[in-house]
Amino acid sequence: MRAAGLERTVGLVLGIGAMVSVGLLGIGVIGMGAAQVGPLDRPFLPFDLGRLPADLAGLKPTGFLWLGLLAVILTPSIRVIASLLGFAAAGERRMVAVAAIVLAAICLSAAFGAGG
Amino acid sequence: MAELLLLMGGGVAAGAFGALLGLGGGVLIVPLLTLGFGLPLREAVGASLVCVIVTSSAAASVYLQRDVANLRLGMTLEMFTAIAALAGGLVAFMLPDRVLAVMFAALLLYVAVTMVRARDARDARDAAGASNDVGPGADEHPERLPAGTEPAGDGSLAASLSGPGYRVRNLGRGVVGSLLAGIVSALFGIGGGIVKVPVMNLIMGVPMRVATATSNLMIGVTASSGALIYLFRGGIDPYVAGPTAVGVFAGASLASRWADRIDLRVLRLLFVAVLIVTAAQMALRGLG
Numbered sequence: 001m002r003a004a005g006l007e008r009t010v011g012l013v014l015g016i017g018a019m020v021s022v023g024l025l026g027i028g029v030i031g032m033g034a035a036q037v038g039p040l041d042r043p044f045l046p047f048d049l050g051r052l053p054a055d056l057a058g059l060k061p062t063g064f065l066w067l068g069l070l071a072v073i074l075t076p077s078i079r080v081i082a083s084l085l086g087f088a089a090a091g092e093r094r095m096v097a098v099a100a101i102v103l104a105a106i107c108l109s110a111a112f113g114a115g116g
Numbered sequence: 117m118a119e120l121l122l123l124m125g126g127g128v129a130a131g132a133f134g135a136l137l138g139l140g141g142g143v144l145i146v147p148l149l150t151l152g153f154g155l156p157l158r159e160a161v162g163a164s165l166v167c168v169i170v171t172s173s174a175a176a177s178v179y180l181q182r183d184v185a186n187l188r189l190g191m192t193l194e195m196f197t198a199i200a201a202l203a204g205g206l207v208a209f210m211l212p213d214r215v216l217a218v219m220f221a222a223l224l225l226y227v228a229v230t231m232v233r234a235r236d237a238r239d240a241r242d243a244a245g246a247s248n249d250v251g252p253g254a255d256e257h258p259e260r261l262p263a264g265t266e267p268a269g270d271g272s273l274a275a276s277l278s279g280p281g282y283r284v285r286n287l288g289r290g291v292v293g294s295l296l297a298g299i300v301s302a303l304f305g306i307g308g309g310i311v312k313v314p315v316m317n318l319i320m321g322v323p324m325r326v327a328t329a330t331s332n333l334m335i336g337v338t339a340s341s342g343a344l345i346y347l348f349r350g351g352i353d354p355y356v357a358g359p360t361a362v363g364v365f366a367g368a369s370l371a372s373r374w375a376d377r378i379d380l381r382v383l384r385l386l387f388v389a390v391l392i393v394t395a396a397q398m399a400l401r402g403l404g
Contacts, residue, residue, distance in 0.1 A: 047348065
């Protein structure tokens with residue numbers, strides 16, 4: 001993959017990620033309005049990946065909101081993976097290592113966060 | 117329902133203000149959620165990080181497709197912002213809310229002072245008859261290469277990160293700036309562009325336009341590294357973060373169409389006043 005092509009591809013990944021995220025969040029917000037759920041209703045249920053499929057299947061606003069939030073937070077990671085693959089295809093070993101370290105740092109954040 | 121609309125409206129305003137003034141909007145979202153809606157500071161920071169990632173992804177997408185952002189430089193510095201954001205996120209959960217509030221007040225004052233100084237510098241350049249004003253902290257890097265010149269490929273890391281017409285320098289100081297930006301981002305829910313852009317432009321010799329675009333690209337990874345800590349530790353409320361992010365995205369999108377029709381000098385002064393009042397309120401919240 002040529003350098004300029006890589007930049008465009010990575011840009012496209014980010015653009016699609018942003019649109020999908022906002023779309024999912026938008027559906028969740030409309031669901032909040034329809035279900036008369038206030039944004040300040042406390043306490044809120046913290047993120048639980050295991051509950052997500054059931055919430056989505058039940059068309060609950062929280063399901064779409066959490067999926068949208070996950071899409072938001074993971075979009076930059078997907079961009080890093082796309083860059084890593086692009087650099088690997090172009091034979092840029094130094095940048096492959098850089099992308100791998102960035103990805104590792106993000107994974108470490110998730111591990112520290114989940115580890116409590 | 118009224119609360120939902122108010123929250124989204126606040127998000128639209130923060131997104132529009134942020135986009136018009138070249139800020140991520142995080143400095144406005146946290147005070148909006150804490151002072152306006154009474155949320156705990158950490159939840160406000162978690163929601164703000166989400167908003168910052170959305171706007172960064174959308175903007176960086178455009179910058180990359182137009183070949184303005186420097187992907188290699190951004191990813192190299194990102195290694196350090198991401199690691200520092202992880203540390204900042206962990207520290208944020210150890211600090212008392214009051215301490216964070218006082219620190220946030222100091223950050224707001226810093227941003228206000230920076231904006232006033234940038235305005236003064238621009239006025240001075242205008243008075244001196246400068247012809248190519250490109251905004252606060254405009255290109256002040258001596259190593260600009262003649263137009264159309266490629267940087268020398270001496271095999272060094274800095275040379276491989278340089279772009280058309282400029283040569284990256286002071287990579288070590290750039291790394292230190294990136295570490296600072298990562299900590300600030302995760303502690304306060306901002307993108308960290310207020311640190312990254314001046315470091316890249318003034319210290320590393322990256323043209324302002326490229327520095328802004330590259331900072332936008334980096335913000336996504338920096339903020340997501342911090343946001344993952346908040347997500348798994350119960351610091352993100354979907355009912356708050358969702359509507360605010362949608363509002364911020366809408367505001368930033370609208371603002372990009374209004375930018376040519378709005379007197380940014382008036383807006384900037386208004387913004388500085390808002391920052392100072394908000395800083396005072398945040399300080400009172402922390403000290404009171």
